[in-house]
Amino acid sequence: MALMQAGHLLAIGAELGEGPIWIDGALWFVDIKGSRIYRHVPETGALDRWDAPEFVGWVVPSAKGDLIAGLQSGPHRFSPEMGAFDRIAEIDAHLPANRLNDAAIDPAGRLFFGTMDNDEAAPSGRVFMLDAGAVSATAIHPTVITNGPAIAPGGTHLYHVDTLARTITVHAIAADGSVGPAAPFLRFTGDEGHPDGAICDAEGGVWVAFYGGWAARRYNTSGQLTDEVRFPVSNVTKIALGGPDHRTAYATTARQGLSAEALAAQPLAGDIFTFPVSIPGLPIPPANS
Template structure:
């Protein structure tokens, strides 16, 4: 367990309906994240504490900085390139399933982008995972889910962690030489009363951090699936974390107002804001997509 109690603080007032997808941009020293239901990309500068916003044409599930300064954005219809606020569709994803949208993504150490889809009404098991590599988008093999989250990768890239949110399950699968996952196994299950697992990330020791939607915090699991730490938040819906700062020990966490009643929102005035705390074990260095 942690040697000291971690108390997250508000890094920036956002009020996001569904804050998600935080990712550290080491080249620019800033954090990118999205408000899916608000159709917004956000850029937070820790030095100035400024928050800049770009309007997205569709629901943006995730954002990843590219080497050339542009952004790769997973919006509802597919993968887009965003430069100077203009969006260009690069790859349509599931054009035959208009009820689905893109939800989360991560970059494998080989530079490929793995992304997930989900039913936008959160009812049908129509979500799947895809790999974008060398300009080609290929479907991956895990069974369909209602809400996919992640993936996240072990430090060596040999294991992928996939989240089946409504089943409260975190799955693990080996990554083969062909860049595709092998058979998935149950890695950990979030207990009843601890919320639903949301976005996962992995730190430099190979521990998996998972946001707890409706669970008032984030959980940290050892590589063997043992729950070893939980950081409590003053808001119910914590969606995902990212490691940032020069030493990658500054954690940023996105949160959401989605699904909260007026009374709950009144009791949680910082719901939807960006939070921060520090950790002893740093995260992994960000990897640029190789597209």
């Protein structure tokens, strides 16, 4: 197993950093609880920020040339040039405590995203699919905190993270985008922390960030641990694989829930970290909406 240390990249101090994604030479990420969207261009060092009108879980590229942002009330079309948000669909209107949490796009451009109870108590989180502007709920069982989903290369399978249950299940994706029943993939004891955001690399390996675990870890398609990256902060939330060759990992972290004593011991909590990987990621396809 390969073991390494993550390096510090950007001082952000996010309450709940999340959703890192590599789009056209830039790293995009969000602070969910800060309702902010960020763009960092490593080549120039530029760092831009937009304020969102609601909690924002992620941004992804759209085939229409703009971005789609996962705001609390649903996916919105987002124009960085105008700083404008236009809702595509309303999600969970009957559950005002719910918000969007994580997302991934399959090769067909279908956007899979999860919801969760912002109070992290009710099992009201579902995984939805946005396909050509239409939203439908998948058959994945409701849970308190949905994470991932991660999409396997070729779009054949989806990995769903149940953070509080500390499990990851794998689901076949049919040609029409429907998601099949759960098969077990990984179960954690708790010593590792809580599994948070997950992504797949070009070989189908699954990178998982661990909230409260001080680490990100990679597992192969058989569920064997192949890589572990240690962090100087406890709450690692998700990684993205980017850079010119998609061999640079970028990780978001969080200050949320840390006591004053813990924050004093972790002054870099909420910042962005980076480390190299041997197996690259794949370019993110644009959403078809």
